[in-house]
Amino acid sequence: MQLITIDDIEAAAARIGDRIVRTPLLPCLWASYDVGADRPLWLKPEQLQPIGAFKIRGAANAIGRLPDEVRTRGVVAYSSGNHAQAVAYVARTYGIPATIVVTTNTPGVKVDATRRHGAEVLIVPPEDRESAAEEVVAKGGGTLIPPFDHPDVIAGQGTIGLEIAADLPDVEVVLVPVSGAGLISGVAAAIKAKAPHAKVIGVEPELAGDTAEGFRTGQRPDWSTEDRARTIADGLRSTPSELTFAHVRKFVDDVVTVTEDQIRDAIGLLATRSQVIAEPSGAVTTAAYLHADLPKGKTVAVLSGGNIDPALLAEILMP
Amino acid sequence: MQLITIDDIEAAAARIGDRIVRTPLLPCLWASYDVGADRPLWLKPEQLQPIGAFKIRGAANAIGRLPDEVRTRGVVAYSSGNHAQAVAYVARTYGIPATIVVTTNTPGVKVDATRRHGAEVLIVPPEDRESAAEEVVAKGGGTLIPPFDHPDVIAGQGTIGLEIAADLPDVEVVLVPVSGAGLISGVAAAIKAKAPHAKVIGVEPELAGDTAEGFRTGQRPDWSTEDRARTIADGLRSTPSELTFAHVRKFVDDVVTVTEDQIRDAIGLLATRSQVIAEPSGAVTTAAYLHADLPKGKTVAVLSGGNIDPALLAEILMP
Structure with missing residues (x-):
């Protein structure tokens, strides 16, 4: 199977530059202070895109x-x-x-x-x-235009990886949400070309942890739609295609899972300590940074989007 | 009185580059769709700075x-x-x-x-x-280190204006919150040097509209601390110094005011439509964009910070 290349991603970056926001990396002080100086955290805030998400x-x-x-x-x-x-x-x-x-x-x-x-x-x-x-x-x-199962879509999402490597060349850990796996396929392909010493780690809700399971078994997962729909993270209920699973197998170092409570807590911390809005799917990477067993080193958490139901955000913020 | 110069601001930009986030301009689609194509809006999101504000x-x-x-x-x-x-x-x-x-x-x-x-x-x-x-x-x-009444502080805040002019050279209207007026002094000095066709307009809460009054009379305002403390915008309760008022008189085109309800509404719209968190002081510029009588043209609203009481944000977001 033909996987995307760094040339595809660099061509995508040139093509889409005028239509997207070039998001900065945001140092995440509270997390670095709490978790330790050996694991400084930056957010890649894709909720700042015009439609509120990396898509x-x-x-x-x-x-x-x-x-x-x-x-x-x-x-x-x-x-x-x-x-x-x-x-x-x-x-x-x-x-x-x-x-x-x-x-x-x-x-x-x-x-x-x-x-x-x-x-x-x-x-x-x-x-x-x-x-x-x-x-x-x-x-x-x-x-x-398919949501993830297409090389051009994967290459477009990969521009996030290019930007991370450009802004923090000595990045050591990149955390990426996983659903249909178009995002992590592109980001991992870019990181492995531009910052090959860095680990790329996928994050899923435990309740939709099909790719984490597939990563361990080596077989593309086959969870039911009903099972994957149990998580609050409504953007992470898809499953990888043949194409994206091949990218995961080739470029991704691990896939970890987080609980529903960890996702909700991360949404609250991101809002109150970092002044950013994350939808549940976008908060899984920060949840993993705080709770999963991850390698040490300079860490970037991709915050994939901010389209959260206002009532849910209000509920989480209520004292 | 010696006012700051564009050289001071450019030197500041070089000096502070490693310690701040270079914030992008965020196209604000909902506002442009609602208000009209002749007044497209971008946000300058300073709540993304490490401490959640431009300071x-x-x-x-x-x-x-x-x-x-x-x-x-x-x-x-x-x-x-x-x-x-x-x-x-x-x-x-x-x-x-x-x-x-x-x-x-x-x-x-x-x-x-x-x-x-x-x-x-x-x-x-x-x-x-x-x-x-x-x-x-x-x-x-x-x-x-004084909060606003110092040329070095003013020059540092002015780097926001440099970045706006670099990212949107044909900007026509720049909206800036006003309190002690250090922020607008620096931004206006930069904009008048780099994008001199643009109008720089200060925004205050009506309940702390001392500078708006002073701008009309030409006299530095003298409102009581108690009067200025009535607004929900806790970052906009200071009053200009001799130094900052001189910058306002020289570089600023107008100062307008917004109501408390307009500020609260703007916080809600920014969260639900643009996925950004604004503290009341940071939302006044968006409130002015929506409600004040302003010139047409490409508009940038400086969102100065996001350190809002979580309970207040929750209250505003509750359906």
Whole structure:
């Protein structure tokens, strides 16, 4: 299987530069003070992207790579989460139509957010999601942009790894959330090329720890959708594809898990001590830094997004 | 009176670069969508600095400018807010002692935060604050670092303006919170040198609108401490000095005010739509963008800090 290369990632960085925020590394003093000087922590704050999550990088690269005459006809995505908004937003920056297929159980606020970027939103029953998107494509509604199972999407997410290596060349540990594993595939490929002494460690909720299990057995995991849906981390309920699992096997050093309570605690600490908003999926890496058995050294935790339900954040912050 | 120059600010930028976060500009889509394409908004997110506020810039420049043999003896500050943490943190990065004088009514969490940076904290009655700090200085405890009334502090804060002009050279409106006016003095001096077509507009809470009044009358304002303390924006209760008011008169185009409700609403919108945490003092510029009568054009709102009481943020976020 063809894995992505550092050239793919560097080309992606040049392609998407005007459409993303170049996020800085944020020194995380409270964590360094608490945990010890031998494990200083930096956050890579991807919630600062225009749609509040890293997904804009992969979407911008995949859409940017389309030939002009193809891109002009528009793009299509099926997603109820950050990928939907990412595709809608990038389409807007190109001035092309976007059709986003969401399911009837998608919260109205997410539907509204997607519409605000100018996308057409189709609402269908959960079981019709993929077929509805394929129908839009078949009718000439544009090119399907997958959320993680595509080399261009993986290369786009990998630009996070390039930036980490550029800003902290002697980084020793990089913590990355794992769901469909598009993010960690790209980040790990970049880190292994640019800072090969660093360990890249995936983090999952224990309740959706399928990739951690697959990493140990060497077999692509096969957990049920219901099992993976038990975690509060709604962005980490997917499972790796053949393509992303091959990247994990090749480039990733370990995959660890955190509990639901650890995730909630990390959200509170990030808000009160670092003044940043993390959605549950984005807080797993800080939870792992605090609770998992990890190598020592300069550590970067990728904070993947900040699209948290305000009521949940309020509940966590209430004294 | 000698005002600071662009050379002072550029020297500050070189001096403090290793100690601060180079914050990016964040496109603020929801605001641009709501308010109109003729007033696109970017946030300058200074809550991402290590101590959660811009104050680290001025402190780093003032401490960095001290001769080595003076700096080694330590630094002293009296403040109950972000300046205390800024001086304590910068002292730690230099490995020098810091003594911070706080008053008996300072919240314990702020005292703890200052101690965590390694500073010695003196707790005294409010009326003894300045004399206690002067006593520390007189006994050889180090150099007093004032919160805003000093050219080196103003030049340090001005690096925010340099970065705005570098990242968005055709910026047309820059919105800056006003308290003691050290921040806006530096930012306005930088913007007028690097992007002279842009308007620099100060923002105050109506309940602490002393500088807005002084700007209209041309006289340095003289509101009572009690009057200025009525606002929820606890970082905006100071009043300009002779030095900072002279900068405001020379470099600032207007000073507008916002209501307490507008500040609270802006905190909620920034959290739920832009995934950023603003303290009340940091949210006034977004409140002004939404509600004040401002010039059209590409607008940057300086979000000065994120050290908000978690209970207040939770209350604002509760559905």
